[in-house]
Amino acid sequence: MNQSQLALASVTRSDLRTEPKLVRAAIIAVAVIFLTVFVILPLVVVFAQAFSKGVGAYFSALSDPEALSAIRLTLYVAAISVSLNLVFGLVAAWAIAKFDFPGKTFLISLIDLPFSVSPVISGLIFVLLFGAQGYWGPWLQSHGIHVLFAVPGIALATTFVTFPFVARALIPLMQEQGTQEEEAAISLGASGLQTFFRVTLPNIKWGVLYGVLLCNARAMGEFGAVSVVSGHIRGETNTMPLLVEILYNEYQFVSSFAIASLLAMLALITLIAKAVLERHLDEDQRPRGD
Amino acid sequence: MKINVRGVIESKMIEVKNIVKKFGAFAALDNVDLKVADGELLALLGPSGSGKTTLLRIIAGLDWPDAGEVSFDGVNALAHGAGERHVGFVFQHYALFRHMTVFENVAFGLRVQPRAIRKDEAGIRKRVKELLDLVQLDWLSNRYPSQLSGGQRQRIALARALAIEPRILLLDEPFGALDAKVRKELRQWLRSLHSEIHVTSIFVTHDQEEALEVANRVVVMDKGRIEQIGTPGEVYDNPATAFVHGFIGESIVLPVEVHDGCVRLDGRALNIAADGVPSGASKLFVRRHDMQVGPAGNGGLEGAVRRVRTFGPIQRAEVALSAGLGDTMIEIDAPRDREIQPGDIIGLQPRRYRIFGA
Numbered sequence: 242m243n244q245s246q247l248a249l250a251s252v253t254r255s256d257l258r259t260e261p262k263l264v265r266a267a268i269i270a271v272a273v274i275f276l277t278v279f280v281i282l283p284l285v286v287v288f289a290q291a292f293s294k295g296v297g298a299y300f301s302a303l304s305d306p307e308a309l310s311a312i313r314l315t316l317y318v319a320a321i322s323v324s325l326n327l328v329f330g331l332v333a334a335w336a337i338a339k340f341d342f343p344g345k346t347f348l349i350s351l352i353d354l355p356f357s358v359s360p361v362i363s364g365l366i367f368v369l370l371f372g373a374q375g376y377w378g379p380w381l382q383s384h385g386i387h388v389l390f391a392v393p394g395i396a397l398a399t400t401f402v403t404f405p406f407v408a409r410a411l412i413p414l415m416q417e418q419g420t421q422e423e424e425a426a427i428s429l430g431a432s433g434l435q436t437f438f439r440v441t442l443p444n445i446k447w448g449v450l451y452g453v454l455l456c457n458a459r460a461m462g463e464f465g466a467v468s469v470v471s472g473h474i475r476g477e478t479n480t481m482p483l484l485v486e487i488l489y490n491e492y493q494f495v496s497s498f499a500i501a502s503l504l505a506m507l508a509l510i511t512l513i514a515k516a517v518l519e520r521h522l523d524e525d526q527r528p529r530g531d
Numbered sequence: 532m533k534i535n536v537r538g539v540i541e542s543k544m545i546e547v548k549n550i551v552k553k554f555g556a557f558a559a560l561d562n563v564d565l566k567v568a569d570g571e572l573l574a575l576l577g578p579s580g581s582g583k584t585t586l587l588r589i590i591a592g593l594d595w596p597d598a599g600e601v602s603f604d605g606v607n608a609l610a611h612g613a614g615e616r617h618v619g620f621v622f623q624h625y626a627l628f629r630h631m632t633v634f635e636n637v638a639f640g641l642r643v644q645p646r647a648i649r650k651d652e653a654g655i656r657k658r659v660k661e662l663l664d665l666v667q668l669d670w671l672s673n674r675y676p677s678q679l680s681g682g683q684r685q686r687i688a689l690a691r692a693l694a695i696e697p698r699i700l701l702l703d704e705p706f707g708a709l710d711a712k713v714r715k716e717l718r719q720w721l722r723s724l725h726s727e728i729h730v731t732s733i734f735v736t737h738d739q740e741e742a743l744e745v746a747n748r749v750v751v752m753d754k755g756r757i758e759q760i761g762t763p764g765e766v767y768d769n770p771a772t773a774f775v776h777g778f779i780g781e782s783i784v785l786p787v788e789v790h791d792g793c794v795r796l797d798g799r800a801l802n803i804a805a806d807g808v809p810s811g812a813s814k815l816f817v818r819r820h821d822m823q824v825g826p827a828g829n830g831g832l833e834g835a836v837r838r839v840r841t842f843g844p845i846q847r848a849e850v851a852l853s854a855g856l857g858d859t860m861i862e863i864d865a866p867r868d869r870e871i872q873p874g875d876i877i878g879l880q881p882r883r884y885r886i887f888g889a
Contacts, residue, residue, distance in 0.1 A: 421622050421624060421626035422626050422627075422628055422629070424593050424613075424620075424622070424626065425620070425622060425626040425627075425628070425691075426628075426639065426643070427593070427612070427613045427614050428591055428592070428593065428613045428614065428618060428619075428620040428692075429614070429639055429640035429643065429691070429692075429694070429695055430614040430615075430640055430643055430644060430695055431614065431639070431640075431643040432614070432643070435643045439639070439643070440628055443630045444629065444630060
């Protein structure tokens with residue numbers, strides 16, 4: 242009795258959709274095949290290759306001094322560029338969302354610039370500025386400051402490429418929340434800083450985390466721009482993505498894929514964290530005071 | 532200075548002089564002058580776009596005028612930012628801090644005070660408790676704004692504004708977002724609260740009934756200018772301009788021609804005087820209940836009754852004015868004892884009326 246009711250219900254439901262069964266199955270199959278070939282298979286290959294010579298080989302590849310240096314540099318560069326972009330992004334989003342000024346639209350498109358420029362070009366910009374024949378390169382070098390082929394250059398290029406993430410996450414959120422709560426705080430005697438830390442920031446905290454998460458994922462994974470400015474000095478200016486390529490070109494597949502597997506895991510963790518944050522972000526967006 | 536059980540509240544006289552505020556080419560405020568007496572409860576009444584909210588925000592320090600002066604008790608207020616003016620502001624959509632509890636919302640103004648004058652935690656708790664008692668919502672102190680009804684949010688917003696012991700209280704459309712029944716209750720509540728704490732208060736509204744019922748004095752605004760300032764009775768009974776007559780209370784408006792004190796509608800002389808009105812095209816304003824019904828054929832206005840409805844003590848008749856009298860449909864209110872049937876031809880004589888040059 243119960244089962245026949247269920248069957249009946251499923252029949253009526255599927256009848257509501259007009260596509261024939263065959264078409265539906267074909268569409269779903271295409272989606273599944275696409276995902277398998279382009280997302281799941283590569284991920285499986287990365288881990289399979291990394292562990293192809295056993296667990297011992299995997300961990301010895303990761304504990305190689307060159308690998309450790311690349312991991313350290315990647316974390317270091319990500320920390321610098323994420324914190325810089327956190328400050329820039331907050332300031333830019335605050336200015337755009339809470340104030341009206343001439344040139345606002347221009348500023349918004351300027352923030353998006355790194356997304357529309359090829360990362361290699363972004364790297365070249367810094368070569369033009371800081372290279373031996375560049376605008377500021379000779380002067381800086383004569384003062385003993387090395388930007389290109391050193392950590393500062395890598396950090397600059399990464400910061401440039403990842404600039405939009407925090408600002409992009411915050412602008413729509415802050416625009417939707419409006420300025421009334423800030424005005425209320427000011428009229429109650431709060432200073433600008435008190436207003437920011439007690440009212441503005443708590444209202445956007447999930448948006449900030451969301452932006453930081455995406456910014457960090459991109460900063461650690463950036464290849465093109467960093468490749469141009471890094472100089473590929475082994476054990477010094479190779480980040481994880483750069484090292485993956487070098488090792489691969491030297492036919493050290495286990496080492497190469499071992500490091501690639503770390504980046505893949507970062508991607509998976511980012512994906513899960515993103516899903517969690519998106520749920521919280523809905524809370525921020527819902528105007529609870531209204 | 533007024534003293535009450537909740538401590539000393541020093542309220543202030545507000546003076547606004549020649550305020551001009553433009554948004555691009557649009558003049559939101561065009562030379563506005565206003566004096567608000569100490570302890571007054573004043574309504575700024577006008578249609579949307581009349582500049583009333585802009586004026587309120589300028590007094591609060593949330594907007595700055597392009598020209599003009601604002602002073603509190605003779606002291607220039609424009610030299611101070613919003614935070615230094617000791618003005619309590621209640622926002623139209625309450626603007627409660629969404630991530631704070633009701634208690635923390637009310638406590639906010641006390642917590643951000645400079646350390647030298649800030650109360651200790653026990654003092655803050657005591658003060659917030661007093662304020663929540665004042666608005667009769669102390670049982671909600673651990674809730675978040677999203678868990679409150681509109682009327683409760685409104686009262687919490689008011690308690691929050693009062694926490695800083697403001698010398699002036701400004702309310703932007705305080706009842707605008709509430710349903711009719713809650714509105715009515717809150718109006719009475721605001722009046723009694725004002726008579727209790729007696730702080731100089733200004734509220735903005737587009738609802739004439741609200742302004743006339745709650746305020747001691749009403750400022751009628753239109754297109755960035757003040758049209759009239761007066762008690763509720765004055766603005767209703769003696770509107771200063773055509774705009775005020777049309778905006779406050781329902782009016783019958785007829786386009787007339789004034790010539791040497793003689794009033795004509797479509798060429799036909801009406802039996803009314805137009806003393807002091809310059810000759811030319813004008814507008815005749817009559818309240819619906821000021822149109823007296825009489826027999827037709829005495830000259831003056833007449834028309835055919837189309838429909839009659841009764842509301843309590845009055846009956847409302849739709850009358851089509853006779854051809855040559857503007858060909859318009861008007862609504863009049865007559866006492867129930869006067870017999871009116873659809874189809875009757877009746878004469879109409881304005882008992883009280885105003886004529887304004889068009």
